[in-house]
Amino acid sequence: MKYAGAEDRLNPVPPPDADEGTLGGYMAIYGRAAAFEGMDGEPYTVGLETDTSGDGDTTVAGYLVFIRWAQTGSAVMGHMETDDLVHGGTEDEARALLQAMPLARVRAILDDTIQRKRADADEHLPPVPDTDREAD
Template sequence: MIRAGGVDGPLSEDTLGGYQAAHQRPPAFGGSDGFAYSVAASADEGPGADGRYGAYLLFVRWREGADRPAGHLETDYLAFGATAEAALRPLLSLTLREVKDHLERLIEARGERAPG
């Protein structure tokens, strides 16, 4: 998988790419299942049978106090492009709210909610 490292043009800090550029780290979210997640925009290392690269969001799940991942969730492909960078560009333009909404849909699909 190829992870997004930067963007071509300036993005506001409330976008995935803008946040990464401003803070030099991925954003993190608290999920409704009680776990913390960091997120990266990722793309396949090679093109699919149709010659396009697919890009998706990869959420790494962290347990409280843990120094290593405890699992992950990933979206289906959200964008495609002739190159990995072209496929990643629309994901880097997502607002952090849109990214969080993707996380919550994945948690809901797994049927996981925080106790209480």
């Protein structure tokens, strides 16, 4: 990311072809992570992450990390990670694929991730007792 000067860190100079409708373009234009309200009504920002995938030809996987923030402050309340979303031969390739993702797609992935987390939590709940059954 380029800046006009050392005192201008909050106003990056975006590349001329930056598209604010993509994850990377938004970050280049505004100098901050994209933020969304999830389907659960909670505020999230999104980060791009990569890791070695071990898939032979495509060795670097890219995924998103959604940071959940407090409703009334700046405290981090938790986070969720997606599964691997993209694969590239290098970290730069995987990051470029994530950066090209449209913001609408990122929002949909956030909501899918929230739903998946809820479903996982529901699987681990104890069974609800049957209160309609008569006692012996």
